[in-house]
Structures are given as C-alpha cells and as structure tokens.
Amino acid sequence: MARDRGIVTLMTPLPLPDVVEPAQLTAALRRGGVLDAGAVREVKVLHQQDVLVSHIIRLGLRYVGESAGAPQSLILKTPQASYAKTLAQGGRNEVAFYTQLAPKMPPGLVPRCFDGHFDEAHPTWYLLLEDLTGSHEIATKWPLPPSRDQAIAIVTTLARWHASWWDHPDLGETVGSWMSVDDSAKLMETFAGHYDRFADLLGDRLSEERRILYRRFIEQSARLFERYHSRRHVTIAHGDAHIWNFMLPRPGVADTVRIFDFDQWRINVPTGDLAYMMAVQWYPERRQALERLLLNHYHQTLLQHGVTGYTRGALDQDYRRSVLWHITKPVWQWSVNIPPLIWWNNLERVMMAVEDLGCEELLG
Numbered sequence: 001m002a003r004d005r006g007i008v009t010l011m012t013p014l015p016l017p018d019v020v021e022p023a024q025l026t027a028a029l030r031r032g033g034v035l036d037a038g039a040v041r042e043v044k045v046l047h048q049q050d051v052l053v054s055h056i057i058r059l060g061l062r063y064v065g066e067s068a069g070a071p072q073s074l075i076l077k078t079p080q081a082s083y084a085k086t087l088a089q090g091g092r093n094e095v096a097f098y099t100q101l102a103p104k105m106p107p108g109l110v111p112r113c114f115d116g117h118f119d120e121a122h123p124t125w126y127l128l129l130e131d132l133t134g135s136h137e138i139a140t141k142w143p144l145p146p147s148r149d150q151a152i153a154i155v156t157t158l159a160r161w162h163a164s165w166w167d168h169p170d171l172g173e174t175v176g177s178w179m180s181v182d183d184s185a186k187l188m189e190t191f192a193g194h195y196d197r198f199a200d201l202l203g204d205r206l207s208e209e210r211r212i213l214y215r216r217f218i219e220q221s222a223r224l225f226e227r228y229h230s231r232r233h234v235t236i237a238h239g240d241a242h243i244w245n246f247m248l249p250r251p252g253v254a255d256t257v258r259i260f261d262f263d264q265w266r267i268n269v270p271t272g273d274l275a276y277m278m279a280v281q282w283y284p285e286r287r288q289a290l291e292r293l294l295l296n297h298y299h300q301t302l303l304q305h306g307v308t309g310y311t312r313g314a315l316d317q318d319y320r321r322s323v324l325w326h327i328t329k330p331v332w333q334w335s336v337n338i339p340p341l342i343w344w345n346n347l348e349r350v351m352m353a354v355e356d357l358g359c360e361e362l363l364g
Helices: 022-031 088-104 148-165 181-205 208-219 271-280 284-304 312-335 340-356 359-363
Strands: 006-009 039-051 054-064 073-079 113-119 124-130 136-138 235-237 246-249 266-268
Touching (some): 022 039, 073 088, 088 113, 088 124, 148 284, 181 312, 208 312, 208 359, 271 340, 312 359, 340 359
Parallel strands (some): 006 039, 235 266
Antiparallel strands (some): 039 054, 054 073, 113 124, 136 246
C-alpha cells in the first residue's frame, strides 16, 4: 500500500504494526544513531516464519537521500496469534529487556533494538531488531547439540552477560523484582496443582520413583528456595538459555556471539541457565563430554570479568541445585500447551541428569 512519506510493500496477510511505515522507521533509526540525513522510502517483507511462540519478519529497506551505514534490513518480532494471550507476560518481559536493560549492558552481547512496544490494552507487542542474518547463524539445527568450540563460544558470552549484572545494585530496585518468601510459596502451590494434573495425564508413563522425587521436591521447596532468597551471587538470568537462542559469527566474521529471546528473563541464581542448556537439552553422553569443561570455562570467564568471592565449589553446588529445580520445567511447559515433542524429551533428559549428578541428595 502507498503512504504519504513512503511505500510499504506487504507480502503477508498478517496486520503489521505502524512502526513499519517508512516515516516511523526513519524516526526509529535516527534515534538509534544509524540514519542521519536520509529517510526510509520503501519497506518490503523479505521473509517470515513462526518460531514456536512468536512470529519473525525480515524487512528489507530502501532509502532516499544519504543513508551510508544505515541497515538494509531489520527484524520485526511479534507474538504468534495462538500464544498472544497465554504468553502475554513474556512479550511484556522481552520488550522491557530490550528497551530498559539492553542499553545498560556492554555492547556485542545482544542484538541492537531500534524500537519496541507492549500494548497494555491488548495482548500484543512488537520489537524492531538488528538483522544479524548475514553475519551470524544458529550453531545447529534443533535438536542437534553444539560442537565443543561452539559450546565454549556460547558459554563465554553467557558468562560475560551474567558478570555484567552480577550482584548489581539495581537488581530488585530499578531492574527486575524479587520474589518474597510468600511469593515463592504461592509459586510452588501453583506448580503443585499443575504437577498433579500432569501426573494424572501421564499415568503409568511417570514411574513411582519419579513421583516420589516430585513429592519430595515439593515438600522441600521452601528450603531449596533459600539459595535464591539469600540474594547473593545472583544475576539477570535468561530463563530459556538453550543453544538455539544464541547466534554465532559465521566463518570469517570477526564478531561476538549474541543472545536473543528474552521473554523469560528474571533475577535468579546464574546456574539455572547453564543447567537448562546442558541438563535439560542434552542427552547424557554429550552432556558428560562437555559439562565439566564448560563449567570450568564459565567460572574462569566470570573471574576475568570482575566477579569475586564465588568459588568453583559454589558453582558446582549451584549447578546441581539448578538441575534439580529443572524437573519443574517440563511441567510448566505442559501447562502452557508447549507440545509434547519438547516437554517429554526435556523430562527424560533432566531426570537422567538428576540421577547422574546425584541431585536427589540435595533433598536431605
């Protein structure tokens, strides 16, 4: 359709936010410091795809006037219609991350965001992000695990990100919020209700041994929460840090690994991200081959970026505790209608990790 200040070529039946209009894109890019005298003349949808709970659209841009250094393409991220209502809080979280937290972080850790908005009146939102398609790529096609070098590069960036928020004075003040003891008790009460329905659904597919583990975990959850409530050696955790939420530089590109998808970020113990990446996503052989190496490398990177007082032994304890916490993940995923292809395999892998690492000992 034609606009007074430019052209938007729509190759999709989906309604797009007003931010894709040339005049608004021009304003966003100027605020981002990547467009001076020129202006966006035409916007075209180059590619689009659904990625589980969101919709990704790659936009091609044409300019009029001086546009040296301006991006030739951008990524527009919006909610997938079937999850817009049930996961609205995730959209709110991600917009808040890119618009409030990302500007305070060291460069080169996440894609640049040029605009973002969450509409409180309706369960909808959008993000306008840097397009890294030409310079970066996902390590593997899901569900293949990464190579050793890819895993090291990913964990390096994760550690740098964690270090940048480690025990930051803004945590719980202007950045994120803390759960109170009452909040965590209510959370576990909600989880227990989901678990009961989950166990009923699975029937004999959930063994008595695993049912006992879940019951003991729920009973001991207040004690397990004490580590979080200590508010010491905590950071901004990603919350969904599988390797497919990292973009690695393509061969020959001198750049850093970038993290994306921040709909589940929160203040937390940092090893939750490591446990989700390895114990929940990788089968035992691959996890055992890389786990110690990556934990060592993560700890060394923390120290190199200013973290003090956090011992290697403390990291091991936190990691095992986080692996145990992640037996809740498949249940939460089931509760928001994530497909069994994901939560069933996560359940099997995390249970094998719990057994392998002796995490049941943490229940007393």
